[in-house]
Amino acid sequence: MAKNILVTGGAGYIGSHTCVELLKAGHDVVVVDNLVNSSQESLRRVEELVGRSLEFRQVDLCDAVALERVFEEHTFDAVVHFAGLKAVGESCEIPLRYYENNLHGTFELMKAMDKHDCRNIVFSSSATVYGDPASVPITEDFPLQTTNPYGRTKYFIEEILRDQCLADDRWRCLLLRYFNPIGAHSSGRIGEDPNGIPNNLMPYVMQVAVGLREEVVVFGDDYETPDGTGVRDYIHVVDLALGHLVALEKLPGLPGCTAVNLGTGQGYSVLEMIAAGREASGREISYRIGDRRAGDIATCYADSAMAASLLGWRAEKGLSEMCVDAWRWQSENPDGYPED
Ligand code: NAD
Ligand code: WQD
Secondary structure, eight states, X not given: OOXXXXXXXXXXXXXXXXXXXXXXXXXXXXXXXXXXXXXXXXXXXXXXXHTOOOEEEEOOTXXXXXXXXXXXXXXXXXXXXXXSOOOHHHHHHSHHHHHIIIIIHHHHHXXXXXXXXXXXXXXXXXXXXXXXXXXXXXXXXXXXXXXXXXXXXXXXXXXXXXXXXHHOTTOEEEEEEEXXXXXXXXXXXXXXXOSSSOSSHHHXXXXXXXXXSSOEEEEOSOXXXXXXSOEEOXXXXXXXXXXXXXXXXXXXXXXXXXXXXESOSOOEEXXXXXXXXXXXXXXXXXXXXXXXXXXXXXXXXXXXXXXXXIIOOOOOOOXXXXXXXXXXXXXXXXXXXXXX
């Protein structure tokens, strides 16, 4: 059944891919985004890809008055809450900005939702809430421990949503803990458009492949992993987007607050990712081994059984498809989206 969905942060990387799947499934979408880390061009391309329109409101979630106006003008069945700042390193330099933006934004959103009788929310959490896990694969009942302010904003928001669901049984919440999203829509029209030097591995690899950067620095090769480099659970962003679609379908039947991992359950090392990037692009990808990055862990991958049993979802796209799609986006849009 078609629903009215509010997507916060919908102009961003994961949000724009999720908007495609929501519109394709027939839902009506309103996006609220302040464009602090995105461009409205992503949403124009979403509309062009699907042949349907969405409504965009350039609003900061911390602006209670502007947000209230959006809720007054629409009736939402559910909210998908992507909006937030996400750079781990920056969060250590300017923690207040991260706490203010991510927590305050969520408070204003939850207050407006409560006031307007919309109490269904799907929240973008992260595997970062598991910190340095004692073992892998990681199940949802692992202890939570965070290593940086960004991660703590995710942890705190999870706890706030959990408390709200405990206090009021009309609230329903799915905390989706993403592992490492990469790739792009297969059209090559939307993808990840990092500001400045990419923090994450795959955008960096792709910028080296396209000639924007000289070499990848591998952050350490002395971890306790098969080739000594860090192992992560990379997941295609379209699989992730589809996870939100099923989460919205299941939410009405899932009382309370439930955390679910969205990963593939398969780990790849940094060197394997560079090799996969080379294969997909047909370009040489120079790299050198550098120091470990502070705060990094050796290995992280999901146990994805809960997503399968609870949501009936599993990731379908493999590593080569992730890299081919990432390369198509990067090679066809070497400088990302044009300036608005
Ligand atoms: P993104 O930066 O591309 O998207 C986030 C969007 O939120 C941006 O468009 C930004 O402009 C908007 N935004 C930020 N603060 C806002 C505010 N106060 N008001 C309105 N809009 C605001 O990031 P993404 O990679 O698409 O991530 C989406 C969500 O998923 C984030 O919450 C992120 O923390 C989480 N997440 C991302 C990853 C990842 O590796 N990309 C992994 C785990 C979790
Ligand atoms: C992957 C691997 C690096 C860059 C981060 C956040 C996490 C989540 C996803 C939001 C690691 C190595 C990286 C480079 C490298 N985001 N690497 N050279 O650190 O697993 O997770 O993004 O929630 O919270 O921490 O992802 O892509 O940065 O790193 O060698 O230039 O690649 O050491 O082993 P990470 P990543």
